[in-house]
Amino acid sequence: MNLVLMGPPGAGKGTQAKVISNKFNIPHISTGDMLREAVAAGTDLGKKVAHILEEGLLVPDELMFEIVRERLQKGDALKGFILDGYPRTVAQAEKLDEILQELGKSLDAVVLITSTEEEVVRRISSRRVCPSCGRVYNLLTLKPAQDNLCDDCGIELIQRKDDLPHTVRERYRIYTEKTAPVLEYYRRTGILKTIDGSRTLEEVTKDLFESLENM
């Protein structure tokens, strides 16, 4: 299964991608995670993009093309993948088609998880992540067993630098301006499915699975 998950920041893409990845045993490829790992490791790429991420802006398309091309060529992605965070512009969507064509593949579905600006600001304000394994929690809806500690690593959870309310609103604005047009691109191809992401995690997962089974 070759799948793209789309939706505004905080809609639940990463959370649902993990569940699908476990169920279907295909990799969850998050461009946001890859960029944050590069920043944390202090690589050349990380140095170039650190301030862009912090401000909630988009990394230039040309940089993203190379990152995604290289990742999709890796062995584990050849049997299928869940792409989360890419494409974010129409140019990125066109490039993805080109990369997949080179690999003799195509997308099976693009799933849009919807959510409102107020809902995502609320969710993201209470999101916490493990700085070691990247596991995502929520202080309201997905709490760790012990206060502010990762269940897997026992390490103190942190808030992402781009999770401050004014940055989330900026990310939402950019999503509406640059990424929403990508939905039209996929709507025309007939592979776009829409899930109401404003419900509970379990309800969204159930809908998502039903939608994938009917592909």
Ligand code: AP5
């Ligand atoms: P990225 O990491 O992709 O961020 P994003 O798209 O803004 O998405 P988030 O990770 O914030 O949210 P999510 O939808 O995964 O929600 P989650 O599941 O965590 O990108 C970060 C940055 O990298 C970008 O701003 C940009 O600078 C750069 N970048 C990345 N890709 C790029 C590209 N292609 N081109 C250019 N730049 C790029 O859920 C959020 C919270 O809500 C969690 O706490 C979760 O537990 C909770 N939650 C989830 N679902 C529910 C639910 N149904 N009910 C209640 N709580 C829920």
